[in-house]
Amino acid sequence: MTYSSFSLWFAFAFVLIALLLSVWQKLGLEKEIAIGTIRSTVQLLLIGYVLQFVFHSNSIWFIVILIAMMVTVAAKNAASRGAQLPGIFWRIAFSLLITEVITMGLLVAFKLVTPTPQYLIPMSGMIIGSSMVVCGLYLNHMNRETESARGEIEALLSLGATPRQAIQGVLKRAVKSSMIPTFDTMKTIGLVQLPGMMTGMIVAGASPIEAVRYQILIMLTFSSSAAISAVLISLVSYRLWFTREALLRS
Template sequence: MDQKWWINFLKGMLKPVAALTVVFLAVALSRFKKLEIEGEMIYSIFRAFLQLSIIGFVLQFIFNQGNISWIILAYLFMVSVAGYTAGQRAKHVPRGMYVAGASILVGTAVTMLLLVVLNVFPFTPRYIIPVAGMMVGNAMTTTGVTMKRLRDDIKLQINLVETALALGATPSQATVQQVKRALVIALSPVMDNAKTVGLISLPGAMTGMIMGGASPLEAIQLQIIVMNMLLGASTLSCIISTYLSWPYFFTKTYQLESKVFSSD
């Protein structure tokens, strides 16, 4: 990276730094209302600033390499962080981060493979890494909600589930309603977003293209693809997470694992 590149980079950072004004406004309002979250606000913005700056340099490096192995490495890193985060949300699910990580990995990988095979996106770092990031981030949220909600619903209706098991039902049969409820709750925000996209807000991908100079029609085409892939990857990841959670919810003799549902 030559001196000219650094000069352009520093000039480009002037606007993000100027945008900190609205953060200072939020901090001032928090202090005025005595919310006592000023420190967390500043820490969150500082961390976001640092993380995005670092990832910017990393992506610049990967784009210049043009090597498939770097794409896979970046993708696995995102899945690992997403699995850990989703597992923290569903902390009462045994080995939750592994269940979430495997679900997100399969769900997003299958979706991404279909997009590449259908020639929707070329298999290059400039396309795959941002696409994978959007899918993994969305799947992380929905998978974490699914796992947590499924475990909580089974605990809430534990008598009904145990009665069904005693009558000879399999774990999948005994928890069919809980699974449906968990999936619907987790996926509802994604579907609501798809229903209202363009009417209430312009999503990030579309906004970025328009601000970058692309025509609104081109931006719409990309956003339709993005909404399709987010719904597909999230649904697949959530469903897989329910199947992977069952072995930890039930014993080999089709009884509920008491230690899973005894803690809060």
């Protein structure tokens, strides 16, 4: 299956359908749809040229710069869900970076991935993107759980509990909830959906068996990265829900 630059423009007909439905149902999403379409198109085109340059240069420094950019953008996006927490951006960035180093380091050490830009950059993007979702979900659940359990937490603090002891139950629930989507996806993969990487390889002409092997590797990697990032962000961020005087923030 091949696409010319001209025929690719016809794909924007799908966006037109979304716009028309939004107008018909008066959803007010026309601006968001238009901005999302333009941004995704421009960003993908730009990263395509950047990756082509990096792949040909085969320089470790370009790989490091790209991964650092991915971590920064992902941390900024996830941190927007906890904007009221001072320093949350750096804690998320730290968690994403450590998750990337551990996960990719094991993949390279076990020779499951060839240490070349063609493998390191796409897989790093998937690992960081998956961990970003986990961190965002963690912040959402922590904010909601902390507010609903405010009375319980403040009662424990008044009885002499440390912030960690007072928020431990909330912390566990938030970590668990942030990881559930990843493992739910693993339960239904291949039955409900065919993942993007596997589908892309098959469309590109690779053997379905070979594509499945790579997808299994990716999903198992996601399970590890989800656990690492969820536990890390909980360990380094829970104190942000308290003031310096160990009082629960309003």
